[in-house]
Amino acid sequence: MMLNTTWMISSPSKTLGNAKYFLGLELARSNQGTYVTQRKYLLDIVHDCHLDDAKATATPLPAGIKFDASSGPCLTSPERYRRLVGRLLYLGFSHPDISFAVQQLSQFIQCPRQPHWDAALYLVRYLKGSSTLGLFFAANSSLPLTAYSDSDWASCLDTRRSVTGYCIFLGASLISWKTKKQATVSRSSAEAEYRSMGSTVCELLWIGYILADFGISLDSPIPFYCDNKAAIHITENPVFHERTKHLDIDCHLIRNQFKRASFSLNTFPVSTNLPTCSLSLCLHLLLLVLSPSWACSLMRQLEGGVTITDDTQLHASNRVQPRRLALHLSRFRFITFSVKTFSVHRVAISFYHLY
Incomplete structure (x- = not known):
């Protein structure tokens, strides 16, 4: 408010209130946050x-x-x-x-x-x-950073280069994501995942610097999730060997940050493949409306003990906002679909949106 007053004194202007439409972005504000x-x-x-x-x-x-x-x-x-x-x-x-x-x-x-x-x-x-879907930025005081990194391997049919994908959350809000073809060919899936981790670490460092400029300090290590155990072992193993000697710069960058306890490395058994491959309908919706950690928890609960029915209807409202989904276990109707990372399990889920 003080900034607005100072600006109006120095330059003829008027206040139009909160922006509702700016450069093609539609902004809807409420006490819970802002929907874009x-x-x-x-x-x-x-x-x-x-x-x-x-x-x-x-x-x-x-x-x-x-x-x-x-x-x-x-x-x-x-x-x-x-x-x-x-x-x-x-x-x-x-x-x-x-x-x-x-x-x-x-x-x-x-x-x-x-x-x-x-x-x-x-x-x-x-x-x-899905024209009404967008990003929801929650208005809460909790500001932990969480990062998820993933990669496919040699998916490009012309160059055999892999695709890097990551998403970074600030609290409950998705603030950064990227899907990009890697600059070089990876000789293994672990190498592709490790290059993706390097890109994610660079993005996290940049976001950390921005938060520091706003006076927000990140005291605890940032949770960093990766679904490739071999890539995690490369990070934790200080020895360079034949399979990683050509990854020298990425190795030093990532290891240096983890040695400084800037990040805490965790495995993530359910792959967050949304930014790195085209998914089936049900898995796409599952990752679209749930946070990665919630999706992982849900899959663990459904693993085993699930009764499969022949119902093929899926209820998902276009009004569903990211992370605003209510899941009621007692109200589940089941739909058969195959999950890529748990191909032996066939799961069926029904989605119910918050009123």
Whole structure:
């Protein structure tokens, strides 16, 4: 308030109140926090693609889909593909769930082909059905940082490079995420995961510096989760050997931070694959509406002792906000689906949103 008064004295201006719309971002404030969406911007994309009456898809991309640079005919008008991907990149500011899909589509900007265009329209149809989803920033005083790192291995059919993915939470709010193809080819999944850990550590250090500028100190080690035990062993083992000697810089960076107790390394048995691969419907929704730690806890509770039924209906409201989902074990209806990291278990879950 003092800043506003000083500014109004030095320059003719007037106060318009809290911002509700800024650069395509729609802001909804309440006592619980701030909800950020890009609904109008999203619906403009849907309209420009002539998909207003199209049926919405349930996932950003079909499960397990792979792209390459040579399949299918080249587009006669690649400019419209480039424009659409650029708009989707901007939309990703409030839709971390499309991060992997947009990263995949961005690889073919130079020479897009028909399968890439079809996948882009598939993604737009998904956005049409999730236009009200966004980011919720809780207004609480708890500000612990938590980081989750993941990577696939050699997923690119053209270069065999891996994809790095991470997400970082400040309290209950997702504040940073990234999906990016790694710069070099990894010889093993552990190496790919370790490179992803290096990227996540750099992002955490930067966020820590920003919080320090705001006078927020992080006294306890930051919980850091990775689902690859081999990558964790590389971090904890001070010996360089043949398999890691070419990772010298990443090894020193990560080990130095863990020796300083900046982070506490933890295994995470349920893979947070949302930023690194295209998932099945149920697993996509599970990771979309739950925090990673809650999803892990839920999977552990469901492991074993689950009765499978033939019901194939899934109830999920578009009004569901991230981390605002109520799960009532006594009200579960079961839907059969296969979880990638627990392929021997077939689980069925019903989602109920908070009123």
